[in-house]
Amino acid sequence: MKNDIKLAVELIKAGKLVAFPTETVYGLGADASSDAACKKIYELKGRPGNNPLIVHGFCREQLEKVAIFNENAIKLTAFWPGPLTMVLPRKREAEIADCVTANLQTIAIRIPAHDIALELLKESNYLIAAPSANKSGLLSPTTSSHVLENFDPEEVYILKTDSKNKYGLESTIIDLQAETPTILRYGFITPDAIESVLGKKVTFASKTSEVKAPGMLHKHYSPKAKLRINAAELKGSEVGLNFGNSKLEGDFCFNLSKSGDLAEAAANLFDMLHRLDHLAKVHNKKCIAVAPVPNLGIGLAINDRIQKAAE
Ligand code: TXA
Numbered sequence: 001m002k003n004d005i006k007l008a009v010e011l012i013k014a015g016k017l018v019a020f021p022t023e024t025v026y027g028l029g030a031d032a033s034s035d036a037a038c039k040k041i042y043e044l045k046g047r048p049g050n051n052p053l054i055v056h057g058f059c060r061e062q063l064e065k066v067a068i069f070n071e072n073a074i075k076l077t078a079f080w081p082g083p084l085t086m087v088l089p090r091k092r093e094a095e096i097a098d099c100v101t102a103n104l105q106t107i108a109i110r111i112p113a114h115d116i117a118l119e120l121l122k123e124s125n126y127l128i129a130a131p132s133a134n135k136s137g138l139l140s141p142t143t144s145s146h147v148l149e150n151f152d153p154e155e156v157y158i159l160k161t162d163s164k165n166k167y168g169l170e171s172t173i174i175d176l177q178a179e180t181p182t183i184l185r186y187g188f189i190t191p192d193a194i195e196s197v198l199g200k201k202v203t204f205a206s207k208t209s210e211v212k213a214p215g216m217l218h219k220h221y222s223p224k225a226k227l228r229i230n231a232a233e234l235k236g237s238e239v240g241l242n243f244g245n246s247k248l249e250g251d252f253c254f255n256l257s258k259s260g261d262l263a264e265a266a267a268n269l270f271d272m273l274h275r276l277d278h279l280a281k282v283h284n285k286k287c288i289a290v291a292p293v294p295n296l297g298i299g300l301a302i303n304d305r306i307q308k309a310a311e
């Protein structure tokens with residue numbers, strides 16, 4: 001075991017916080033059974049107590065100790081390890097701190113597909129509760145330097161990696177309590193992919209529907225600069241984010257994917273928003289203009305994050 005993982009394992013067992021890379025975004029992790037450790041996550045993030053955390057494990061057997069798997073859940077384990085979070089009934093005897101599930105009867109679980117995350121989980125043999133490693137409401141972190149912009153290394157040990165997070169967007173969340181599953185958050189695993197594994201249709205949580213991730217109620221993914229969506233050209237006070245052959249032209253413009261590849265665009269989204277936000281600040285620009293991104297497949301997740309950032 002590498003020294004940094006060994007140290008991270010000791011810190012998790014001692015009730016400290018460890019930020020670790022996953023295939024989606026960096027997580028801010030703590031021992032999921034420790035109320036004191038998990039409360040520190042809420043405190044440092046400034047996260048409202050009614051917004052529960054995702055519990056990460058390295059294998060299904062470990063997660064079966066805390067959640068009741070139904071037929072749909074068993075089918076969807078085909079996506080694990082990977083960027084899919086399932087919301088299932090919480091087992092009564094689950095050794096999970098109440099603050100992790102915000103006193104709900106359900107629990108959100110996933111197995112991340114990242115070597116470092118999996119090693120940390122395996123070597124500790126602990127379930128780790130981890131939200132994205134950013135302050136509540138701000139952009140999600142896809143590099144260790146993003147994590148450092150949010151947290152003091154005295155309070156959070158950061159497991160670093162040079163490789164880019166593969167997907168760059170948070171996991172898809174699916175509520176599996178009812179016969180018809182409900183997508184609570186779009187992600188890299190698309191509704192079509194889920195429907196083809198389940199062999200049936202899924203529904204979608206809207207702002208007004210009853211089933212939702214409590215996190216949907218809160219402001220999200222906000223850069224400091226304002227965001228203008230569906231922009232066709234750049235105004236003087238703006239920096240720009242293109243997609244494909246869109247035409248936002250100026251000194252400070254990036255392209256999510258020149259070839260129009262939605263997976264590449266998803267992987268670049270948060271990093272480019274971080275960099276544009278920084279450029280806007282330095283060059284006194286007020287707004288990030290974002291070109292249209294097709295609203296299908298992974299584009300659903302990209303547009304969801306862009307719209308929430310613009311709210
Ligand atoms: O990719 C990811 O999912 C990353 C990495 C670190 O795993 N984590 C992440 O966590 O995005 P966070 O806290 O930023 O988002 C978790 C979302 C929140 O919107 C929360 O409300 C929802 O999951 N959630 C957690 N437990 C839930 C539950 N029991 N029922 C419904 N929604 C739940």
Ligand code: MG
Nearest residue numbers: 131132140170
């Ligand atoms: Mg988050």
